[in-house]
Amino acid sequence: MSLPDEPPGQADRTEGDINLSDHRLAWQQANVNDATRETLERDSAAFLHQSLSTPCLTELTGCDGIYLSDATGRRTMDFHGNSVHQVGHAHPKVIEAVKRQLDELAFCPRRFTNQPAIELAECLAKLAPGNLAKVLFAPGGTAAIGIAMKLARYATGRHKTISMRDSFHGASLDAISISGEALFRDGLGPLLPGCFHVDWPSAAADAEAIEKILVKEGDVGAVIAEPMRCTTIDRPPDAYWRRVRELCDRHGALLIFDEIPLALGRTGRMFCCEHSGVTPDILVLGKGLGGGVMPMAATIVRADLDIVPKRALGHYTHEKNPVGAAAALATLDVIESENLLERSSKLGAETLERLRKLQQRHNAVTDVRGLGLAMGVEVSSPDTAERVLYDCLANGLSFKVSGGTVLTLTPPLTITDEQMAQALAILDKALGRL
Missing domain, CATH: 3.90.1150.10 (Aspartate Aminotransferase, domain 1)
Incomplete structure (x- = not known):
């Protein structure tokens, strides 16, 4: 750098x-x-x-x-x-939903719930592919990635991860440990241990790099990646992701897809991973979820990963933000109605x-x-x-x-x-x- x-x-x-x-x-x-x-x-x-x-x-x-x-x-x-x-x-439907919600319920502390947040969680679970059915909200994509990383540790008992070089999953210390961009990590000293990186794939056979690490280490907890690189618009072959899915299942690792910039129709599907037909164990959304008005992100997981009721995965001040949820619901309505x-x-x-x-x-x-x-x-x-x-x-x-x-x-x-x-x-x- x-x-x-x-x-x-x-x-x-x-x-x-x-x-x-x-x-x-x-x-x-x-x-x-x-x-x-x-x-x-x-x-x-x-x-x-x-x-x-x-x-x-x-x-x-x-x-x-x-x-x-x-x-x-x-x-x-x-x-x-x-x-x-x-x-x-500033889509009119999103702006109107935010203004209306501000007049009705502007904030909801964590120990309470509210109708917009529940409705949004239910809506995302219905839209999500496969058996992704449980949701946790966060104020931004980086925080949602952190939730996914913590849950993967709880679910597998393993801390090691595999991700892609030159990828971006957020700017916090945990997120840059799995990210590969020098701009965000160089010169910072030790990052999280056990974070392995492979080159961005161009062929199905490139899954071999992941397989080698899974076999050698024997205790990798998660493979974390974008289904398509959002910055340089590089999309691996569908066969690559099918192979990675098989490898994760075989070696007991969770597959986490970061769709923070890609979901909500950007690629012509609600979720980019739908193009390959590969469903992750954890799907992370953010950015456009709040309609470009409210900071809003979500981690959507398999129902059977709801396993840590006595621990705090996110615990964010604005976790069930009714205004953010209202903006997200309006956004989803616009995507469908238009x-x-x-x-x-x-x-x-x-x-x-x-x-x-x-x-x-x-x-x-x-x-x-x-x-x-x-x-x-x-x-x-x-x-x-x-x-x-x-x-x-x-x-x-x-x-x-x-x-x-x-x-x-x-x-x-x-x-x-x-x-x-x-x-x-x-x-x-x-x-x-x-």
């Missing part, structure tokens, strides 16, 4: 675009006015500095649908959204074909891939990726750069055909200006 006074290296780029690059500075000089500069200086003085956030890009003043509005009056299509905007920003699963699948396939045609026109594009409305455009170098990003930002399109060279395109599932065409035109022109 790069030191503070060094230029960014590849390890710095694994999770997203860099907030201290020359390209960002040039964009700010051209697109940020004096009043916003003052706001950014206040932000810089008030917040701890860290990669990917402060120092920030610019100041936002509004968000609605697929758009972000900044302090200069620019409206930008948001194909990033920190993966919370499946139903778009047919967003079908929309994501259909528009995603159409857009992927258009991106492939774009690849044929631009030599800088080395690969195009996607599933539903999770799409990746890989370009030839990190410098090329940044140049395209800031060109697009200057012309009204925001997205994430992942792994240094992948333009990660994840628009709201509510996007119209016309808006998608406009976004692709912006990207096409930016590539043409390289």
Whole structure:
């Protein structure tokens, strides 16, 4: 990893675009006015500095649908959204549900329960694949991952885990122990013991790496992974996950799928793992569950894993938050009533074909891939990726750069055909200006 006074290296780029690059500075000089500069200086003085956030890009003043509005009056299509905007920003149904719940019951201490929380748990259990039937809520995805890790230890009596290099499961100390991104873990000293990592798979035969660890160690408690890498849009073959499922069953390890950024229709199904037909023992949701308005996450597990009534798995202050539950229920209602699963699948396939045609026109594009409305455009170098990003930002399109060279395109599932065409035109022109 790069030191503070060094230029960014590849390890710095694994999770997203860099907030201290020359390209960002040039964009700010051209697109940020004096009043916003003052706001950014206040932000810089008030917040701890860290990669990917402060120092920030610019100041936002509004968000609605697929758009972000900044302090200069620019409206930008948001194909990033920190993966919370499946139903778009400030969806009227979500906003109304939150306002209504605030008037009825704004908070619920842990020793009590409430109707919205129970209804949400019941709804998620009905939607979840296979025999996933018990739920625990948390205020964020990292906390929900922690719940899954603790439950796996209780259920198996084992602390060892296997996860993927360069993956991301959260930024807390336990989560970075199973994550693989140097940006979040380098220089911190010892992490949790017994955390093994394997390379991200590209073929079914790559499951052999997991099998070797399971056999050698003999006491691995869980395999933890995204069913598809959400950042670089890399999807292992279905046969890979079927093999991993078999190996977990054979060796007594739980399979945990982290779908925090992928669930709720992003890939054209309610849950990404439905594409492979492989059901995990524990499924973790977050980000968009709160409709992009409320922080909300959930851990959904097999009913027979309800085994530690005398221990605290989560015990979070806002565990059964009625307002968060109301936002989540409204989100699920929007996904169903607006047919967003079908929309994501259909528009995603159409857009992927258009991106492939774009690849044929631009030599800088080395690969195009996607599933539903999770799409990746890989370009030839990190410098090329940044140049395209800031060109697009200057012309009204925001997205994430992942792994240094992948333009990660994840628009709201509510996007119209016309808006998608406009976004692709912006990207096409930016590539043409390289």
